[in-house]
Amino acid sequence: MSLPRRRSRILQTTRKIGELIMTYFSKVSDAKSKGKPVAWVTVFTPVELLYALDIYPVAPEHFGALCSARGFIVDYLEEAERCGYSESLCSYSRCSLGYVLSGMNGIMPPPDILITFRNSCDVYVKWWQSLHMHLGTPLFVGETPYVLAPEDLDNYVLDYVVKQLEQLIEMAEERFGLRFDMEKLVEVLKLSDKASELWFETLKLRRFRPCPLGGRDSASDIFPLVVMQGTEEAVSFYEELLREVKGRIGRKEGVIEDEKFRLLFDGIWIWHAFDLIKYFEDKGAVFVYEPYSEAWAYRLDASEPLESIARKILSMGLNVDIDIRIERFLENIKQYQIDGAVFFSNRSCKTWSATQLVTADILNKKVNVPYLLFEADMADPRQYSEAQIKNRIDAFIEVLSES
Amino acid sequence: MEIPSEIRDLCENPTAILSRYRDSGVKVIGYTCSYVPEELMISAGLQPYRATNIRADPSALTPSFICPFASATLENMIRHDDLFSGFVVAHTCDPMWRLYDILKKKTSKPLFLLRVPHNTKNELSLGFFKKELVRFKTFLEENFEVNIDDDAMFNSISLCNESRDLLKSIYMLNSNNKHKVEASDRFRVVLACMWMPKAEFNVKVKGLNFDNSKTLGDVRLHVNGTAIYESSLIKIVEESGGFIASDDLCTGSRYFWNNVEESDDPISALSYRYLLRTPCPSQSPLEDRLDYINFMVREFQVQGVLTFAKRFCDPILYDSVHIRSMLSKNDIPTMVIEYENPAQEIGRIKSRVEAFIESVGG
Structure with a gap:
């Protein structure tokens, strides 16, 4: 089936993300050259705590996405594979390991400390161990137990995570001669909370028809939430974004001119094939909800700083019980008036992909949402079959048209 | 036997x-x-x-x-x-x-x-x-x-410690440079312990005597991996001239290596034993696992380390890079064999195992 290409609009604020990313990396490099510690963190590490300690966070996952999107990831992947890392391992991890093994000649400055909290996957532990073995840099591995029920955010599970945060502060103070200032943390938390509040408000506006903010926007706009949480720059970005989205709603202007299908996207975006989102939009389908976009936003309570941070890193999307995750899907399918669901079965993210078939089946049975599930890799372009995936998308759109 | x-x-x-x-x-x-x-x-x-x-x-x-x-x-x-x-x-x-x-x-x-x-x-x-x-x-x-009372826990700890002692005593028959117990027999005994009632298992295993056992291969190997239930993999090594003197498998030494202290506080003793036991590849710090493999290699005087890595098993696939790096410093050769279904890959696995054993033994 062929449909005419539609004009789809990316927000002006989204277009500024590239510059924001470059400014951020240049700030980290400046800080490093001035002797400030740089931490390599997994993306659900509480960066607020690091900013309060004057440690600069860099996320190799973000670097992997960036390398993939800009088309220069394969050299790093091949270097890691040449050194023995299997190509079945997470492509983000292979990218940063390849970067390290090839001499770190790029925008990520070498780390002074490696920090991970095992919330989104167990691979984090193995990946950070591997970086530690190659670099000899100090390593902090934090445990964030799987949240089986909401009570875990107030019982011994919470207590365990809070105490590990205290250990991290102590380690940073001892190793870098820093002094932790609780008042500074409170200020950082207020900024982080503000950014999350603004982003949540923006995401809610996607409930409008036509949807004012699409997948290409949300995929880029999350960047400040990942490594800039707690900064003025992040708050300014989300203020500007919200203003622009509200403007679109006032003008009844959507991502695409003739919105036919409103879709849910489950997974990490495919950075090397970002145009796939546009392929959906050309067929009148717009992404209006993704669990990924919500993953880093969390309302923080500055009156309970460490407890609040602990709850945030415990509650990230993949670290809560499957029943809670399914309930969230059902609620959002209703709120965002979703017509169909797209599940990206990501070879690199086994922890995310493992339950997708079961989840999709349950959603289909409970609320009769048709779904498409396809396999590829988020960052490794060698594990991607464009023609096959586009055929599947075409067939899915036909199903949506008939339902 | x-x-x-x-x-x-x-x-x-x-x-x-x-x-x-x-x-x-x-x-x-x-x-x-x-x-x-x-x-x-x-x-x-x-x-x-x-x-x-x-x-x-x-x-x-x-x-x-x-x-x-x-x-x-x-x-x-x-x-x-x-x-x-x-x-x-x-x-x-x-x-x-x-x-x-x-x-x-x-x-x-x-x-x-x-x-x-x-x-x-x-x-x-x-x-x-x-x-x-x-x-x-x-x-x-x-x-x-x-109701699980302390006495019930004391008894079960004692029973399981006895099983672990029996398994370890069989395992240690291969320590130093001894060739006593074929791996396929040893693995069967370990697996049976996970399925049989412990009391019945203990009686049965006490009656085993390995004095006159014969072993097939003589190139001493350590096998690294997670859980291996496929006897075919073990058989391939033995038939290719290898002798699996030691392992750090979840269905091998990691299952029984450490006992639970028989103390007044059974829950504390269990938590200590199970968390701080010989580590699984999924755990941190990695250095503990590397130390354990190093210890096994020395204690059982092995000539090479073979990693059976299930395809898509992330912990083993990350670790194998560091295990190789560590062992190469001591001139211990290593090989990683990724596999998915041994029954369908016998030829490929066998030729790689044979080549490895030949290079180690030669």
Whole structure:
């Protein structure tokens, strides 16, 4: 089936993300050259705590996405594979390991400390161990137990995570001669909370028809939430974004001119094939909800700083019980008036992909949402079959048209 | 020494014993890995049974790139759901974590997730794990209407320690440079311990005598991996002239290497033993695991280390890079063999194993 290409609009604020990313990396490099510690963190590490300690966070996952999107990831992947890392391992991890093994000649400055909290996957532990073995840099591995029920955010599970945060502060103070200032943390938390509040408000506006903010926007706009949480720059970005989205709603202007299908996207975006989102939009389908976009936003309570941070890193999307995750899907399918669901079965993210078939089946049975599930890799372009995936998308759109 | 046919048969088809348990009214708890303390289930009057991938294909409920072992284990648990009274899954690696999620949507039986901290060398983790074991004990008491008192735990700890001592004594017959016990026999005995009632197992194994055992190969190897239930892999090594003197498998030494201290506080003793035991590849710090492999290599005087890495098994695939790097400093050769289904890959695996043994032995 062929449909005419539609004009789809990316927000002006989204277009500024590239510059924001470059400014951020240049700030980290400046800080490093001035002797400030740089931490390599997994993306659900509480960066607020690091900013309060004057440690600069860099996320190799973000670097992997960036390398993939800009088309220069394969050299790093091949270097890691040449050194023995299997190509079945997470492509983000292979990218940063390849970067390290090839001499770190790029925008990520070498780390002074490696920090991970095992919330989104167990691979984090193995990946950070591997970086530690190659670099000899100090390593902090934090445990964030799987949240089986909401009570875990107030019982011994919470207590365990809070105490590990205290250990991290102590380690940073001892190793870098820093002094932790609780008042500074409170200020950082207020900024982080503000950014999350603004982003949540923006995401809610996607409930409008036509949807004012699409997948290409949300995929880029999350960047400040990942490594800039707690900064003025992040708050300014989300203020500007919200203003622009509200403007679109006032003008009844959507991502695409003739919105036919409103879709849910489950997974990490495919950075090397970002145009796939546009392929959906050309067929009148717009992404209006993704669990990924919500993953880093969390309302923080500055009156309970460490407890609040602990709850945030415990509650990230993949670290809560499957029943809670399914309930969230059902609620959002209703709120965002979703017509169909797209599940990206990501070879690199086994922890995310493992339950997708079961989840999709349950959603289909409970609320009769048709779904498409396809396999590829988020960052490794060698594990991607464009023609096959586009055929599947075409067939899915036909199903949506008939339902 | 011939391994009794009962143990041989059990290893070929362990689910057969589940029917025996059902017919005699024994309640069985299926569990997934060696981080789950069998002692607590035994003290509740329940029979622990280690779930496996034997005779199952990967489940159609998981993607093709998920660890085929975890997926086939899930398949077996669902397929034999009616033979179990409950399940316990340990959160060690991603596939096992998600196996719990899927099982939760597919079984009506009581199901428990034991959250194992990944940063084992941390006092806080020990305290947390102890609370998890208390939660596990409460789960068993509430779901099976039993009271687990200290005496019951003392008895089960003592019983399991006896099993572990027996297994370790067999294992140590190969220490230094001795060639006593063929790996295929040793593995069968270890596996039987995970399925049989411990008291029955202890009596049977005490009667085994390895004095006149014959071994096939003579190139001493250490096998590294996770859980291996496929006897064909072991057989390939033996038939190719290898002698598996030691291992750090979840279905090998890691299962029985450390005992539980018989102290006044059984829950503390269990948490200490199970968290700080010889580490699984999913755990941190990695240095502990490397130390353990180094120790095994020296103690059992091995000439090479063979890693059987299940395809998509992330922990083993990351570790293998560092194990190779560490051992190469001591001139110990290593080889990593990635596999998915040994039955369909025998030729490829055999030719690689033969080449490795030839290079090590030569």
